Amino acid sequence: MLDDFFVRAILAGVGLALTTGPLGCFIIWRRMAYFGDTIAHSALLGVALSLLFELNLTLAVFAVAALVSVLLLFLQKRQALSADALLGILSHATLAIGLVMVAFMSWVRIDLIAFLFGDILAVSTTDIALIWGGGLFVLVAMAWLWRPLLAATVNAELAEAEGLKPERARLFFMLLMAVVIAIAMKIVGIMLITSLLIIPAAAARRFSSTPEVMAVLASLIGAIAVFGGLFGSLTYDTPSGPSIVVAALILFMLSLLPLRRHRAVMQGQGS
């Protein structure tokens, strides 16, 4: 019953979801959702540059995303503009420049929609290898960075005073974000990448007692969303990337239900 392309899509999607879980947790703990969006939008500039100079697409996207995140780190330190305004400027500037550049290149025909919203059903075995290889690298790096990143999330000065290197951890985290965006672009597309980072992590919060549990749960919930979204997409003939996001959203909303009841019980006991 399952076509080959569908199995490939599941493999790619699950590989990505497992990777985005722990990163997504840090995105919401550190309130970096808008930051994630900005890095993702800069991916289109990477696409345009790769077409213009005939570079490897994934590498070009990674390079631009990494450059933008380092630029953001630098500009935030200068504190000339608020972080919010900086993100707003960079987010839309990179997206717009990318779109304009693509429009100028009349000699290339690209499916812009595939870049913006993903085309998971078109992933090749090479893509899958890239997703799993890159994903494994990201997860190993996250395990290595875990303690300084978590301590810096609680308080950067405390982490530094007690001998960890929060600045370095933050820089590496940004670079890992760039890696994930480069490998995720094909699957859910530039516009929807951050949702795959944030929504599973948010859904996992309610069931987590420690940061580590939350990271694992976020990965699992993301994988379930990929399954649900792809089957939904097959059944109802809906676009695959958005279907995955909708599935994740449904899981998030379900995660809210038992908590309400739990809280009501606790309040009842309290009064």
Added chain:
Amino acid sequence: MLSPAKTLGSVRAEPLVSLENVGVLRNGRWLVRGVDFSVSRGEIVTLIGPNGSGKSTSAKAAIGVLKPDEGRVERKAGLKVGYVPQKLSIDWTLPLSVRRLMTLTGPLPERDMLSALESAGIAHMLDAEVQHLSGGEFQRALMARAIARKPDLLVLDEPVQGVDFSGEIALYDLIKSIRNASGCGILLISHDLHVVMAETDTVICLNGHVCCRGTPESVSRSPEYVRLFGSRAAQTLAVYSHHHDHTHLPDGRVQHADGTVTDHCHADDGHHAHDGSHAHTHDHSHEHDHGHAGHDHGHAGDGHTHPHAHEHAAGDRHA
């Protein structure tokens, strides 16, 4: 007149950290300048000063979080720091129990974790989420975390903020016992000018620079201090050296000095020994109240004799 107090004097080893003429410049403004001090093993140094006087900045320069723009900071090689920052907000989305908070910056033997929580009086909160703790409990948890890692230097940036008065005294007792038990150096920051720990060896009064320094008593008498904080503040600078006749257990019961445990600490329960008519009245701006509910030290009623000694510094009026 006011030389740095060296109460432990003769046998003091090289300082854990020493600052020499340190200045920190931010956005063209000197946050502090010309700061000199050092903290040695077993020494408690207290930085006091008004808001924006550079207390936190100096402490951060001492532990290397801020790089000084002039002057020198020397830390002993391999110095292990325990730090309780002034402001710490943890996003609700981060699930963090007290237990997990304890191992935030490094692994910890279970035994050390439990004994640190025990001495901070929050062992019963081990599995509570930090977001559910009250201000005082959170402050204790942070303190427990810092001492559990057995630091050489403990840096406490306003550790008693959000803690009620009896809790404040208990925390000062805890700080004292940490120093006595572990022999670590302690750098304490306080804007609470009228309460300075009796055990403080050196008080450094900052206002963008070092105004004056010395023992708590000598600082409170120094003209620089009086000019900075007003004579009223100088009069009410109290140095606490408390002996409690009862201890509040974590579960809400009360253990008295005679070893008995009761549910409350009523004045007439026979566990408090005080002459009902205190010979002195206090003139603290913070209302060191001997008559407040639940902590009543002040009535006769039995034959026990409990020491309840207050030492008050200059200006404390005894009627």
